[in-house]
Amino acid sequence: MPEQHVVRLGTRRSALATTQSGWVAERxxxxxxxxxxxxxTTQGDVSAAPLTMIGGTGVFASAIREALLDGRVDCAVHSLKDLPSAPEPGLVIAAVPRREDPRDALCARDGLTLGELPAGAVVGTGSPRRAAQIAALGLGVELVPIRGNVDTRLQHVRDGRCDAVVLAMAGLSRLGLRDVVTEALDPVQVLPAAGQGALALECREDHPLREVFARVEDAETRACVEAERGLLARLEAGCTAPVGALAEVVESEDGLELSLRAFVGSADGSDGLRRSLTGSWTDPRDLGHRLADLLLEDGAAELAGVGSGLGSPGGVGQTAHQSTDHPA
Known part of the structure; x- marks a missing residue:
């Protein structure tokens, strides 16, 4: 191991970010x-505007990546769903640790599940992906946009502004708040964001401790998120695109395989595509690309209302990510 020094681990300042970074620090x-x-402090932390209004791509990652590149920190922890799927020159994801529960979670008044919410119930979410999939269920609920950290979003239910909010199960678990979850949403109904529940440990390509950082890697998690992010990259899905993806390692007659499911929908939930593929877990990126191609062949770009850069006003070449799902 290279000569010992204090490793400076970069993190956002939110309670969730410091909690998950603290977990990585322990490893x-x-x-x-x-x-x-x-x-x-990142751009996404200081602006109260909707993330779709402040650029979306990388708003939680760019300041941290600058600190990595100029040497202020040695490595950084990101929520993987906030990272653009295109590589950053000079940086590398050294490790993807074991994934937390990737599902979305409903936190509703009176212990209600999604199916028990009355028609007209107000459901808060900052995610076009969540809103599109819940709207597509035809439950008659009213979906409203909300922003803020985990506690701020939960406060919408406590003070009666919302009947329920939807957050990531992973963030609630890491904060010790699973008791506020009234239903873990089945991915059959609501697919999570690509990379949801997973963390990325990023460092400079030439950092002397890169191989040490890599020892917190979980191979199955890496394979799953590479497939999901491969799908996003091929779709060129921008932050406003209602796109969900979930890969899982499954047993087959030929050994371990990856099963990848994906959703692309219209923003209002009036239409959507769900497709799935299985493939080798040793080439996850290819599996993501092939499923994206299938979605595009079946009309995903037209469904999202723009060109091949789904949900991105700039069209082709927009960097894929799902940062509107942050913070949990």
Whole structure:
């Protein structure tokens, strides 16, 4: 191992970000490293505007990546669903640790499930992906946009502004808040964002501790998120595109395989495509590309209302990501 020094681990300042970064720091300490958290304020943290209005792509990652590139931090922890799927020159995702529960979670008044909410119930979410899939269920609920950290969003239910909000199960679990979940949403109904529940440990390509950071890698999680992010990259799905994806490692007669499911829908939930494929878990990116091609052949681009850059006003070449699902 290279000569020991204190590893500066970059993180956003939110309670969720510091909690998950603290978890990664513990894994690195188990490897014998000394670690300190360095909190960084990102564009997504300081603006109250909807993320679709402030650019979306990388708003939670760009400031942290700048700190990596100029040497202020040695490595950084990201929620993987917030990272653009295109590689950043000079940086590498050194490790993808074990994934938390990737599902979405309903947090509703009176312990209600999604199916028990009355017609006209107000459901808050900052995610076009969640809104499109819930609208497509035809339950007659009213979907309203909300922003803020986990507690801010939960407060919408406590004070009666919303009958329910939808958050990521992973974030609630990491914060010790699973008791506020009234239903874990089945991916058959609501597919999560690509990379949801997974973390990325990013560092400079030439960092002397890169191989040590890589030891917190979980191979199955990496394969799953690579398939999901491969799908996003091929679709060129922008932050406003209602796109969900979930890959899982499954047993087959030939050994381990990856099963990948995806959703692309119209923003109002009036129409949507759901497709799935299985493939080798040793080439997950290819599986994502092939499923994206199938979706495009079946009209995904037209369904999303734009060109081949789904949900992105710039069309082709927009960087795929799902940051509108943040923070949980």
């Amino acid at each position: 690195l300490r188990e490897l014998g490293l000394q670690v300190e958290l360095v909190e960084i």
